[in-house]
Amino acid sequence: MEKLEKEEQQQRRNPMSLPPTPRGSDDPWLVFFHGKRGQNQTFYSILDGHNHVKNIPCLRRKYICTSSHGWMVLRSMNSDECFLLNPTTMEKIQLPPLDFHFKLCVLSSSPVDPSCTIVFISCPRDDVVTFRFFSPKKSTTVDCWIKQDVTIENGGIDVVTSCDGKIYGLTDCTLEILIVEVVDTTTLTVRKLETGRGGPLMQDGPVRRLLVDHAVRYM
Numbered sequence: 001m002e003k004l005e006k007e008e009q010q011q012r013r014n015p016m017s018l019p020p021t022p023r024g025s026d027d028p029w030l031v032f033f034h035g036k037r038g039q040n041q042t043f044y045s046i047l048d049g050h051n052h053v054k055n056i057p058c059l060r061r062k063y064i065c066t067s068s069h070g071w072m073v074l075r076s077m078n079s080d081e082c083f084l085l086n087p088t089t090m091e092k093i094q095l096p097p098l099d100f101h102f103k104l105c106v107l108s109s110s111p112v113d114p115s116c117t118i119v120f121i122s123c124p125r126d127d128v129v130t131f132r133f134f135s136p137k138k139s140t141t142v143d144c145w146i147k148q149d150v151t152i153e154n155g156g157i158d159v160v161t162s163c164d165g166k167i168y169g170l171t172d173c174t175l176e177i178l179i180v181e182v183v184d185t186t187t188l189t190v191r192k193l194e195t196g197r198g199g200p201l202m203q204d205g206p207v208r209r210l211l212v213d214h215a216v217r218y219m
Contacts, residue, residue: 019043019087020052031087037061037077043087058085058092065102065120068162069110073118084111084118084136093136096145100132106160108167108182111136115165117182120145123156123172131180131188138185150190152178168193 020043022029030044039060043052065073065082073095075082080097093111095118104121114137122130129152132145155173160180162168167180177193 016053016055017057019054019056019090020045022088023047029087031064031067031072033059033062033064038063056087058090059087065098065105066107068107071107071111073105073107086111095136096134096143100145102132104157104160104169106162106167108162109165113165114138115182119167119180119182119188121157121160121169126155127151127153129156129190133182133188135182135185146186148188152190 020029023045028046030046032042032044034040034042035055037060039055041054041056041059043054044050045052059074061077062074063077065075067073070086070088072085072087073082074085075098080099082095082098084093084095085091098120100120100122102120102122106119106121108115108117108119110116115135116137117133117135119131119133122132124130129150131148131150133148134145152171153174155171157169157178158172160167160169167182169178169180170176171178178190179193180188180190182188
């Protein structure tokens with residue numbers, strides 16, 4: 001135990017084991033994992049174009065499920081461990097074990113928001129979407145994800161994003177937008193966004209579909 005504590009202290013004193021210092025609270029970074037089993041990380045600053053190569057212990061051998069609001073959802077390559085991490089402050093929030101396969105992952109809002117929910121999405125059948133979700137601030141335990149199957153006609157969910165606490169998904173076949181709202185710690189609802197067009201927002205085609213969240217900033 002004492003040996004482990006000494007190693008952690010040495011790592012904290014090593015600049016290579018610490019994240020780069022951002023220029024501001026909204027400084028955007030691109031993070032790349034590389035090296036043997038992803039043990040190294042490169043932080044690329046979009047503002048100044050500089051690269052910072054790091055070897056941060058808690059990021060070694062990890063897979064990024066998603067990232068937004070300045071946080072990353074990480075899972076271990078060697079186990080079912082899953083957690084939230086703020087790579088700037090190194091604040092860590094433990095999540096239940098990730099012992100299932102998934103297609104998509106999304107945060108409903110920043111983890112500092114009491115209503116934040118982490119949602120994993122899979123599509124086991126063409127007409128069924130499986131949601132697994134967990135709210136760190138609301139849940140009293142960290143031992144399980146809440147699972148809910150939802151029937152969606154004519155396909156599953158292809159892409160997903162979030163804005164203002166709501167989750168938006170684009171259906172795979174009909175290209176309709178869905179609104180996913182977490183009612184409480186054990187229930188969520190899914191409904192179609194009414195566009196007034198009487199059909200999908202776009203025609204299908206050989207293109208990559210993306211949903212982009214948009215937030216208005218007041219000066």
